[in-house]
Amino acid sequence: MTQAFASQKPYETERDTASPNRNLAPVTTCLDERDRLMVGGCLLSDLAQRYGTPLYVLDEDTVRGTCRAYRDALKQHYPGPSLPIYASKANSSLLVSSIAASEGLGLDAVSAGELLTAFQGGMPGERMVLHGNNKNDEELLLAYNNDVTIVVDNQHDLERLAELVPAGGAPARLMLRFTPGIECHTHEYIQTGHLDSKFGFDPDLLESVLRQLVGKPWAKLTGLHAHIGSQIFELEPHRDLAAVMADALKLARSLGHPVEDLNVGGGLGIRYVASDDPPTIEQWVKVVADAVTAACRDRQLELPRLLCEPGRSLVATAGVTLYAVGSRKTIPGVRTYVAIDGGMSDNPRPITYQSLYTCCLADRPLAPAEETVNLVGKHCESGDVLLKDLPLPTTQSGDIVAVFATGAYNASMSSNYNRIPRPAAVVVQSGSSELFQKREQPDDLLRYDVLPERFRALP
Ligand SMILES: Cc1ncc(COP(=O)(O)O)c(C=O)c1O
Numbered sequence: 001m002t003q004a005f006a007s008q009k010p011y012e013t014e015r016d017t018a019s020p021n022r023n024l025a026p027v028t029t030c031l032d033e034r035d036r037l038m039v040g041g042c043l044l045s046d047l048a049q050r051y052g053t054p055l056y057v058l059d060e061d062t063v064r065g066t067c068r069a070y071r072d073a074l075k076q077h078y079p080g081p082s083l084p085i086y087a088s089k090a091n092s093s094l095l096v097s098s099i100a101a102s103e104g105l106g107l108d109a110v111s112a113g114e115l116l117t118a119f120q121g122g123m124p125g126e127r128m129v130l131h132g133n134n135k136n137d138e139e140l141l142l143a144y145n146n147d148v149t150i151v152v153d154n155q156h157d158l159e160r161l162a163e164l165v166p167a168g169g170a171p172a173r174l175m176l177r178f179t180p181g182i183e184c185h186t187h188e189y190i191q192t193g194h195l196d197s198k199f200g201f202d203p204d205l206l207e208s209v210l211r212q213l214v215g216k217p218w219a220k221l222t223g224l225h226a227h228i229g230s231q232i233f234e235l236e237p238h239r240d241l242a243a244v245m246a247d248a249l250k251l252a253r254s255l256g257h258p259v260e261d262l263n264v265g266g267g268l269g270i271r272y273v274a275s276d277d278p279p280t281i282e283q284w285v286k287v288v289a290d291a292v293t294a295a296c297r298d299r300q301l302e303l304p305r306l307l308c309e310p311g312r313s314l315v316a317t318a319g320v321t322l323y324a325v326g327s328r329k330t331i332p333g334v335r336t337y338v339a340i341d342g343g344m345s346d347n348p349r350p351i352t353y354q355s356l357y358t359c360c361l362a363d364r365p366l367a368p369a370e371e372t373v374n375l376v377g378k379h380c381e382s383g384d385v386l387l388k389d390l391p392l393p394t395t396q397s398g399d400i401v402a403v404f405a406t407g408a409y410n411a412s413m414s415s416n417y418n419r420i421p422r423p424a425a426v427v428v429q430s431g432s433s434e435l436f437q438k439r440e441q442p443d444d445l446l447r448y449d450v451l452p453e454r455f456r457a458l459p
Pocket residue numbers: 087090108131190192227229230231265266267268309310311312313
């Protein structure tokens with residue numbers, strides 16, 4: 001179910017510049033003198049014209065605002081050292097890595113691709129962690145050789161590292177991930193803290209793994225990690241997590257491990273539609289910081305460095321996707337389909353998680369709704385519906401639709417289904433726009449196809 005267009009005006013929502021995750025649209029969103037939508041000082045329909053559609057637009061001020069909100073709230077509410085780490089799976093690009101690095105954040109990567117992107121975006125390895133429930137040797141070595149802390153997820157990681165770290169070489173900096181047994185309310189595909197999860201060690205195994213690592217010359221256990229899930233609006237699970245992690249910290253230190261870092265993961269939700277009501281970044285950080293401080297005090301533990309790993313709440317609200325309207329099909333008495341020139345390949349979230357979005361026409365955001373349509377993509381899939389039952393003004397082919405809050409888990413989860421090239425991405429700031437991801441061309445998609453010799457000479 002989609003919110004009514006008329007009651008959902010992204011450009012009018014009370015702007016929370018201190019916590020952009022509570023806004024429907026980027027913090028710089030406004031109307032020009034002709035009531036057309038602008039973001040980062042750029043007219044959205046101009047961007048569509050200049051760079052083509054579909055187009056991912058990223059507002060730099062919003063990304064920097066969220067980075068600062070995490071950094072400042074941690075400094076304000078946590079009495080020990082701290083480091084917010086950007087979960088780059090949300091949007092892995094040279095540009096976002098570079099912004100996160102320049103704002104003093106660290107970065108979480110889960111593959112060689114995300115590691116290389118971050119390194120080349122200027123992120124220092126010492127501020128990074130490598131995650132993954134099935135890391136390969138290439139990923140482990142790339143992390144080890146660049147001073148990235150490796151988040152050990154399972155025995156396989158330990159077995160591979162014991163072989164890969166050269167005898168007499170520096171020990172690998174490790175962080176141990178365990179499932180804290182905490183449930184939260186979110187889509188089942190994006191829950192990770194419950195016991196039945198493919199990620200991390202079972203809490204019952206924690207002690208034996210900690211004992212196993214004692215005295216291993218190739219390992220230096222410097223951190224503990226847990227992550228309970230994503231797009232979470234509740235604060236309670238994060239409060240509960242602190243006590244579970246403090247118990248683990250006490251145990252690890254009592255066995256002699258030099259554990260300095262407590263990494264509580266990410267998970268703070270954002271507002272996709274008007275009825276979403278996520279906490280502010282500061283509220284989330286304060287709950288986590290207070291709970292970790294109290295849990296450590298109760299156990300007489302020296303405060304660890306507090307790490308958190310936000311992804312969505314750092315970048316989602318900064319993103320807007322622009323599409324051009326194309327064909328339309330009306331089935332009398334049934335429904336009208338309005339098709340745009342992208343769909344599930346550039347935004348797989350609706351078909352994967354039944355996610356809701358907010359959209360409006362870039363040049364007529366104030367126009368009243370005249371019909372209710374399904375806004376659909378161009379893929380050969382009936383489920384390729386971006387927004388269902390959407391009240392919209394009557395559209396013409398060529399109208400530009402702006403879909404909000406697409407900065408996280410859109411580009412990074414995009415595909416070439418139906419051999420459709422991925423969109424370009426531009427960053428906007430103070431009236432300037434710069435390309436940071438080139439548009440793929442149909443030719444690009446053939447780069448890795450090989451036609452074996454014997455198939456070439458067919459009659
Ligand atoms: C280990 C880990 N850290 C951080 C994140 C980022 O989560 P979010 O985007 O909800 O902040 C995720 C994704 O859920 C994750 O799996």
